[in-house]
Amino acid sequence: MAVAEEIRASSDTLLSVKSPRKPANMGQFIRWALLFIGGILMVMPIAFMISTSLKWPHEIYNLRLIPEEPTIENYTFVLEDGRFYWWFVNSIIIATITTICNVLFDSLVGYTLCKFKFPGRYIIFIAILSTLMIPTEMLVIPWYLMSQQFGWLDSYWGIMFPGLMTAFGTFLMKQFFETVPDDFIEAARIDGLNELQIWWTVAMPLVKPALAALAIFVFLGNWTAFIWPLIVTNSTDMYTLPVGLSSFGDEADVAWELIMTGAAISTIPTLVVFLVFQRFIIRGVVMAGLKG
Amino acid sequence: MANLSIKKLTKAYGATEVLHGISLDVHDGEFVVFVGPSGCGKSTTLRLIAGLEEVTSGIIEIGDREVNNLEPKDRDIAMVFQNYAIYPHMTVRKNIGFGLRSSNLPKADKEKRIDEVAELLGMTDLLERKPAQLSGGQRQRVAIGRAMVRDPAVFLFDEPLSNLDAQLRTQMRLEIKKLHQRVGSTIVFVTHDQVEAMTMADRIVIMKDGYIQQVGTPSEVYHKPANTFVAQFIGAPAMNMVPGVINASNAIELGSGSVVPMGRNLAEGTKVLLGARPEDLVAGDGPTIIEGNVNLQEPLGHETLIYVSTKAGEIIAKADGRTPPGVGAKVSLTSAPENLHVFDATTGDSLT
Numbered sequence: 001m002a003v004a005e006e007i008r009a010s011s012d013t014l015l016s017v018k019s020p021r022k023p024a025n026m027g028q029f030i031r032w033a034l035l036f037i038g039g040i041l042m043v044m045p046i047a048f049m050i051s052t053s054l055k056w057p058h059e060i061y062n063l064r065l066i067p068e069e070p071t072i073e074n075y076t077f078v079l080e081d082g083r084f085y086w087w088f089v090n091s092i093i094i095a096t097i098t099t100i101c102n103v104l105f106d107s108l109v110g111y112t113l114c115k116f117k118f119p120g121r122y123i124i125f126i127a128i129l130s131t132l133m134i135p136t137e138m139l140v141i142p143w144y145l146m147s148q149q150f151g152w153l154d155s156y157w158g159i160m161f162p163g164l165m166t167a168f169g170t171f172l173m174k175q176f177f178e179t180v181p182d183d184f185i186e187a188a189r190i191d192g193l194n195e196l197q198i199w200w201t202v203a204m205p206l207v208k209p210a211l212a213a214l215a216i217f218v219f220l221g222n223w224t225a226f227i228w229p230l231i232v233t234n235s236t237d238m239y240t241l242p243v244g245l246s247s248f249g250d251e252a253d254v255a256w257e258l259i260m261t262g263a264a265i266s267t268i269p270t271l272v273v274f275l276v277f278q279r280f281i282i283r284g285v286v287m288a289g290l291k292g
Numbered sequence: 293m294a295n296l297s298i299k300k301l302t303k304a305y306g307a308t309e310v311l312h313g314i315s316l317d318v319h320d321g322e323f324v325v326f327v328g329p330s331g332c333g334k335s336t337t338l339r340l341i342a343g344l345e346e347v348t349s350g351i352i353e354i355g356d357r358e359v360n361n362l363e364p365k366d367r368d369i370a371m372v373f374q375n376y377a378i379y380p381h382m383t384v385r386k387n388i389g390f391g392l393r394s395s396n397l398p399k400a401d402k403e404k405r406i407d408e409v410a411e412l413l414g415m416t417d418l419l420e421r422k423p424a425q426l427s428g429g430q431r432q433r434v435a436i437g438r439a440m441v442r443d444p445a446v447f448l449f450d451e452p453l454s455n456l457d458a459q460l461r462t463q464m465r466l467e468i469k470k471l472h473q474r475v476g477s478t479i480v481f482v483t484h485d486q487v488e489a490m491t492m493a494d495r496i497v498i499m500k501d502g503y504i505q506q507v508g509t510p511s512e513v514y515h516k517p518a519n520t521f522v523a524q525f526i527g528a529p530a531m532n533m534v535p536g537v538i539n540a541s542n543a544i545e546l547g548s549g550s551v552v553p554m555g556r557n558l559a560e561g562t563k564v565l566l567g568a569r570p571e572d573l574v575a576g577d578g579p580t581i582i583e584g585n586v587n588l589q590e591p592l593g594h595e596t597l598i599y600v601s602t603k604a605g606e607i608i609a610k611a612d613g614r615t616p617p618g619v620g621a622k623v624s625l626t627s628a629p630e631n632l633h634v635f636d637a638t639t640g641d642s643l644t
Binding site for chain 1: 342364370375379380390391395438
């Protein structure tokens with residue numbers, strides 16, 4: 001009885017305690033403030049890009065965010081310039097093909113390294129990973145010499161070949177395939193599927209978030225790629241958007257308003273890709289981070 | 293349906309041999325359960341039969357056809373995995389039908405087959421659901437359905453009930469047994485749970501350290517264990533073992549001073565272990581085998597298990613459920629002679 005009373009008394013005490021109102025949290029305030037500043041820093045370049053695209057040439061060095069005399073003349077000029085469409089199409093073709101190739105090849109290699117036991121597997125994986133440590137600037141010269149020797153200069157193939165498969169993509173996919181239970185693979189093997197069918201029918205649908213994340217990374221990477229397309233292309237018809245946009249203006253002056261207009265238009269596909277796949281990219285990044 | 297034969301099967305990983313030449317014949321339509329502690333080689337044996345691991349030496353025959361060098365898909369087997377291995381991105385219908393992908397059956401026949409299996413498993417209403425919308429038991433049924441749809445010669449089950457809660461496990465156990473009675477397929481079932489083995493098997497294969505310890509019906513392995521390992525592995529709580537020595541009158545002299553008659557002639561001085569299952573050892577009148585003080589009670593309702601501290605160590609015995617001897621009480625434990633087992637203390641082999 002005494003124990004029961006003791007329990008009742010202590011539970012009454014617990015129940016009578018009201019949860020105190022949360023005091024203003026200084027730490028939380030600082031976090032919000034930092035996030036706000038970070039957000040502003042992120043948005044400002046985009047805001048200035050759009051602002052500049054709506055300015056007349058004489059106004060572009062004026063740092064006012066709101067143009068004094070807003071105009072859509074730059075958009076009319078860029079969209080009426082036939083070259084812009086070529087560059088846009090070139091970028092779409094290159095980014096799309098590279099993305100498809102990365103999704104296929106990176107996942108095939110990642111799957112193989114993850115699910116097949118063969119001698120040298122670990123060495124191959126390390127060798128692939130080690131290429132992540134070589135900066136692109138160092139690779140540009142061998143790529144150029146190679147393109148020259150094979151006759152790939154100023155061609156789609158020349159622009160695309162260095163990025164058709166990436167070490168990062170292989171690593172990302174391998175990490176994701178680790179989450180696919182071996183039982184799934186073995187069950188499919190018993191059910192009569194060959195290895196390629198297992199990869200495509202069983203494993204690939206299970207790593208969709210990773211594939212989407214990889215697709216977005218690769219698409220954006222190729223959409224904004226500048227150095228290599230600039231080096232490997234000669235004719236303006238083969239330019240990609242970033243290279244083409246940089247060519248606006250002449251030797252004496254850079255037409256910033258046109259560059260910003262082109263950049264604003266070229267942002268649209270990346271925004272669409274991001275908005276469509278954003279839930280995948282967030283999941284993909286979080287999972288890749290956790291696994292890595 | 294088909295028989296399965298394993299002849300001198302070995303498996304080694306590098307220099308480490310994990311299966312040491314086991315042989316077994318599984319008859320057509322038989323339900324055989326492999327049971328043993330972790331690392332005993334039961335799952336490895338199953339994976340070798342399935343073709344998921346390469347045989348080091350020995351022969352595996354399914355339906356009198358050697359399958360050593362055949363791919364898993366060509367062995368005419370189906371396997372149910374511990375983690376179900378049902379694909380989360382496919383509906384139940386697609387999961388069950390997955391096993392028919394490589395079959396040459398017309399689409400209509402495949403659908404008919406899926407419907408038949410779903411009906412047999414009581415899953416007709418769940419065919420369009422995704423696995424995430426199913427309970428553990430339903431998922432397990434889908435996994436069984438996927439195996440059944442192919443109508444294989446041999447079904448292989450790799451600890452399929454381990455992930456289920458106790459109640460569901462009992463239910464699924466019953467369902468699998470009923471299913472076997474209905475379809476009469478040859479089944480090889482792996483488990484570490486001796487209750488599953490006892491309740492489901494036509495024959496039990498008890499393994500330890502890559503060797504088969506005993507093959508027999510549940511009754512045989514329970515009542516006539518081949519050695520101390522089987523005796524203690526099958527049955528819960530485990531069989532009590534009391535050390536003793538054969539005396540000049542061919543009886544066992546126990547350390548406690550008691551003498552138990554021996555039904556078989558053995559050399560004087562042979563060291564033996566007297567085995568008695570807790571349920572066969574009761575506190576009461578009769579020739580005392582061992583005595584001691586109760587130091588713990590485990591009430592089970594209809595009976596109470598008592599833990600008795602004796603000169604030979606702690607012994608578990610059965611007592612009445614209503615009026616068990618209290619903690620600290622001195623008890624004399626007795627058993628019918630036919631329920632006692634005698635083992636060689638050195639080899640562990642049965643001497644009865």
